[in-house]
Amino acid sequence: MKASTYQSVSATPGASPPRQHPISRAGLLSKLFFHWATPLLKLGNERQLHPQDIWPLESENQCSVVGRAFEPAFNKSRSIVWTMMSAFGWQWAGIGLMQVGTVFCGLYAPVVLRQIVSSMESSSFDLTQSLQLIASLVVVRIVSSLLSAHATMQTELIGFKVTSALQHLLYQKTLQLDASSRREKSSGEISNLFSNDIPTIVFFSTIFNQLWILPIQMTLTLVLLYDVIGWATFVGAVVIVLTLGLNQVVSLGIQKNFGVMMKQRDVRMKAVNEVFGAIQIIKLNAWEEKFAEKLAAMRAVELSALWRIFAFMTVSVILLYLGPTLITLASFAAHTMLQHEALLPSKLFTAVSLFTLLKYPFSSLSFIISTTMRALVSIRRFKEFLDLSEKKTDNVLTPLTIDANRLKTFAAQDVAVAMTDATIGWDAAKPLFDKINLTVQR
Known part of the structure; x- marks a missing residue:
């Protein structure tokens, strides 16, 4: 097998330049035709890829960079959708x-087909024009393929950045939750x-x-069909x-039951975590069957909502x-029976081609709406979590956050812990201690 040094790591630390x-460093044509990815594809064809073979992330795609841009925008707007629009709107x-x-490139094919078939129907066939x-x-x-490839790549990058941004927000919020919020939201x-x-x-x-x-x-396809x-x-x-009206009703049913299912899943996961946390007590008292029945009942409610979702999705499928077939039959029937016009080959083939193009947006629209x-349900749930109360970090000072003069004062008095007018408790409404003043020296 041919040895390869592609993106190899030097055995001497610091000897190789940063990757x-x-x-x-790719040129315009290399970016246009994705030639910059060829070396990695060749290497993957020769041997199994290793982690050191993979390129490092570009700086703008790193989680730290995305998070620094996304978090301040969210703190300002408090809306996930608007934050994504402000952060990734231009992309x-x-x-x-x-x-x-x-x-537009896809709609060009039926136009060319109509011109060629019409030319063949006429008495004088222009071969040069047809060619x-x-x-x-x-x-x-070719242009359509390039546009589609680049759009797909940029879409994947957008998804990657949104994933990094949302996970960054979730990690940050989890670390900042106060005691009451931690009781409200379980790890499940x-x-x-x-x-x-x-x-x-x-x-x-x-x-x-x-x-x-x-x-x-x-709309553009229907305009061409009208012509x-x-x-x-x-x-x-x-x-x-x-058909779209029926799809809208189906989509609303999916949304409603999806919200019910996700809410019930949270309840079940919370119960599962509590059961595992107290598994020794449950085993000691032989309560396994009782708790298993409770978990099964919660799961049954969740499965009921899931069954309704799949029932609505079946109607959507x-x-x-059925929709594109009904559209084609209705249009051709109206053209021949009501307009009393013959379906010439130029009209027939062009209309069939346009109806084929109409099938993709028609079939995708219901899926995209659902x-x-x-x-929207997930965004609402995510927003509810991000709106939970956080720890008040300004109430607690550490050697890293306190001003230099007060730090010197505490150091001179050999103070380890100091509390002034502190209210302590697990529940803010029922504190265990109120207005406590305490100083602990080393």
């Missing part, structure tokens, strides 16, 4: 423009935020642009509106596959 991400806008360009149209279609397809509930809510919000951040791009794509089959397009549009509904 850099290859995109930082989302760039991704959206690339995705819109991909939509030019085909060549332009190839170029547009915090674990649910990590394992369920953050991935839901991150996935929403990767499909955020589709909320406004898909309606644009559907092909006339007002019969509106019959298909009516079917679309009816039925509408997903995902958005779940993300």
Whole structure:
């Protein structure tokens, strides 16, 4: 096997220069066609990759950098959505423009198809013009592929940054919770935020642009359909509106039951942690079956909500596959039976091509809406956790936070611990000690 020194680590400490991400020194064409990733792909084809083979993160993608930019913005707005918009808004806008360009490139194919088929239907077939149209279609397809690849890469980077930012906020908040908040939120509930809510919000951040791009794509497709089959397009549009209305009802049902399921999951995880914390007492008193029944009852409520979610999703899938077929049948039926016009090959093939393009936004819209509904539930749960009360760090001074003069005074008196007018207790409403003044010397 061929030996490789790609991104190798020198045996002598300090002998090798700091490693850099290859995109930082890549040229324009290398960035355009992702040539900067070729060495790693070649190495992976030769042997198994090792951790030292992987490039270091770019500075703007590191958690410390993302967290420093995200946390102050959140503390100012107290809104996760607005903070993400302020932190990543321009990147989302760039991704959206690339995705819109991909939509326009996709709509170019039916236009070329109609021109070529119409030319073949006419008495004079212009071969040169047809070849030019085909060549332009190839170029547009290449541009579409590049735009799609770069949009996908930037979307993944956005998801990576949102993950880092939310985990940073969650870790920081967990360390700053006061005693009452720690009693209110168990470790199981915090674990649910990590394992369920953050991935839901991150996935929403990767499909955020589709909320406004898909309606644009559907509108442009319907405009092109109107140019092909006339007002019969509106019959298909009516079917679309009816189907989207049903999808909206289904999405609201998914959102409601998703909230119920997540709330019940928190209750169950809290109970599980309490059971494991007192497992010795439970075993000693032979209470296993009793607590198992309680946990099973909680799980049954959670599964009931989950079953309703899948029932709504089943209806959504039925509408997903049935909708495009109904739209096509309704439009063609109106064109032939009501307009009394023949379906010429140029109209038929172009309309079928446009209906095929219409299938993706139509099928994706219901999924994106339901995902958005779940993300809103997760954002609300995440926000409730971030709004919990925190420890008042200014009430406790340490050698690192106290001013120099007071530190010298305490040091001169050999004071280890000092309390002035302190209120101490587990519950703020029922303190154990009030207005305590205490000095402990070394």
